[in-house]
Amino acid sequence: MILSQFIFVPLFAAFLIALVARKRENIATAIALIATGWIFIFSLIAFFKLPAEAGMIMKTTSGWKIPFTIALVLDHLSAFMLIVINLVAFFSAFYAIQYIKHFTGKWNFFALFMLMLAGMNGVALTGDFFNLYVFMEISLISAYALVAFGTESEELEASFKYATMGAITSTMILFGIGILYSFTSTLNMAQVGQTIQANPSNKLLFLVYGLFIAGFGLKTALVPFHAWLPDAHPSAPAPISAMLSGVLIKTLGVYALIRIFFNIFGAPPVVLTILLLLATLSIVIGGFLSLVQWDFKRLLGFSSISQIGYVILGFALGTKLGILGGVLHLLYHSIFKSLLFLDSGAVEYATGERDIRKLGGLAKKMPVTSFTNMIGTLSIAGIPPFNGFFSKLIIIIACFAAGHFVIGFIAALASIVTLAYFLKVQKHAFYGESKLKNNFEKVPFTLKTSMIILAVLCLVSSLLLIPSVRQTTVQPIVDAVWNATQYIDKIVPFLGSV
Amino acid sequence: MILYLMCFFLFLVGLYGAITKRDLIKIILAIGIMGYSVNLFLILIAYRSGALAPILEKGLEFSMVDPLPQALVLTSIVIELGITALLAALxxxxxxxxxxxDITKIRRLKG
Incomplete structure (x- = not known):
C-alpha cells in the first residue's frame, strides 16, 4: 500500500487542473472525478487490508530513520478517517459537476477542492506534529478561498471572519508545537508521546493543553469557539458546505484532538473534563440557536455545532462505549449532514431561495430532494431504523454508564430539540402552500444521484451495529483510540535514536 | 528567560491587536505580529549561546545550534505569507x- 498516494494524487490533480484545464472545463471535471474516485477506492482497500488486531502501516517519506524524516502512519483510526473524507469528497465532487454551473471558474473550484482534500488526507495520515500543522494550513487556506468562492459581500465577510480566527488559532497551535519540541527535541508524535509519558507531571504541558484545546477546538467549532461556523459554512457553495460540515471540522478538529490527546498525551483527565463541558455546552447552545434560524443553510450550520458536540461528548467520556458512540456518530454525521447540505443546495439551485419562510410546497415539485431530505431529517433527529438513532443512543447510554446523569439527560433532551428544528424545515419548506415567486428550475441528474446514494447510506450504515460486522469494522477503531499507548508501542520498533 | 518573556509579550501584543482593532488592515498586521512572535520563539528554542552553524567538518568538535527549528521557521514564514496574501485580497x-x-460596519451576517 502506497500511503503517500492519498496526498499526492489530489495534490497532483489540483496542479494538473490549474495547468491543463483552464479553458477546457470538462477535463477539470474528469480529473477531479478520477482522482476522488481513485483515492476513495484505495481508502476502502487500505482499511480492509489492515489486520484487525492492532494493525498499523508506517512509511517514512525518505530513506532516513524516524527522527530525521516525516512518517506517515496508517492505523485503524486514520484509515477510518480516510474513508469518511473520501466518501463525502467523491459524492460532493460528483454533485458539483452540474451544481457549479451557476458559478464562473469551474476549474478554479475543482483545483481548490482537490487542494483541500490533499490537506485533509495529509492530516489523517501524518505522524509528525509540524507536518500536521502544514497539512492543516493547506486545507484551511483552500477552505477560506472556497468559502469566498461566490465573491458576494456576505461570502467575503464570512471568509474574512473564518480566515482571521483560523489564522490566530493556527498560530497558537504552532506555538504549542514549539513548546512540545523544546520539551522533547523531536516532532514525531510517537516519540513525543514516549517522552511525555515518561514524565507526565510537567507543568509546561498545561500550557500546551490550553493552546491545543483553543486551536483545535476552534477548528471543531466547540461552543466558545463556534462563532465562525454559522457564517462560513452556509456561505460556501453547497458541495463545499457538505465538505466543510461533513469532514473538515472532523478531520482538523475531532480527529486531531483525539489523536493528540488520546494517543500522544494518554487522555489526561483534566482535558477530558474540559472537553466534556465544552461538548455539553455545544449540544445545548447549537441546538437552541438552530431553533430560531430561518435560513436553511444557516440552520444546518448551527445544527453542526450541536451534533459535533455529541461526537466530542462520546470521546470525552473516555469509556469504550462512549468512544464507540463517538466513532459511529462521526461517520453518521458526516453522511447525513452532507446529505442535508446537498439537499439545501438543490433547493437553492431550483428556486434561488434559502429562506424557508419564502418556500413551501416543494414536496410536489421536487420529490427526490424532499424524500432524501426527509431521510436526512429522520437520521439526524434520531428516529429508529436510521443511523443517527443508534449512535445517539449509544452516547446517551454511555453517559449514564459513566455516571454523568445530568449530561446524559441534557443530551437526550437536545435530541428532541433537533427533531423540532428539522420538522420546522419540513413544514415550512417542503409542505404547505407554495409561496414561491421565482422561476423553478429542474434539479439536474448528478445532484439527484449524489443525494439518493447518501440517503441510502443513511440506512445501510446502521448495519455496522450488527455484532459480527462491528467486531471487524468498528471495534478496531475503538481499540485504536482507547488503548492510548498502543499507537506509541507500535511505532517504537521503527525508531532510530534521537 | 527575559527573551522568552518578551517573545511571549509580542505574542500577546498580536493577540490584543487582533481582538480589539476595528480596521481590517490592522487586524491583518496583528495576525502578522503573532506569526513573527512564534517564529522568533522557534528560533530562540534552537539558539545555543556560543554555538556555530551546524556544518560538520572532520576533526572539528564544537557546539552547534539546532537546525530543525530554523527549517520549520522557513516553512511557517511561507505559510504566513500565503495567509496574509489571502487576507489582504479578501x-x-x-x-x-x-x-x-471598519468591521463594525461590515455586518450583513447576523445570528
Missing part, C-alpha cells in the same frame, strides 16, 4: 463591496 474585495474597512 480585505480589498470587502472594501470594494462595502466601501469601508
Amino acid at each position: 480585505a480589498i474585495r470587502i472594501y470594494e463591496k462595502y466601501d469601508t474597512l
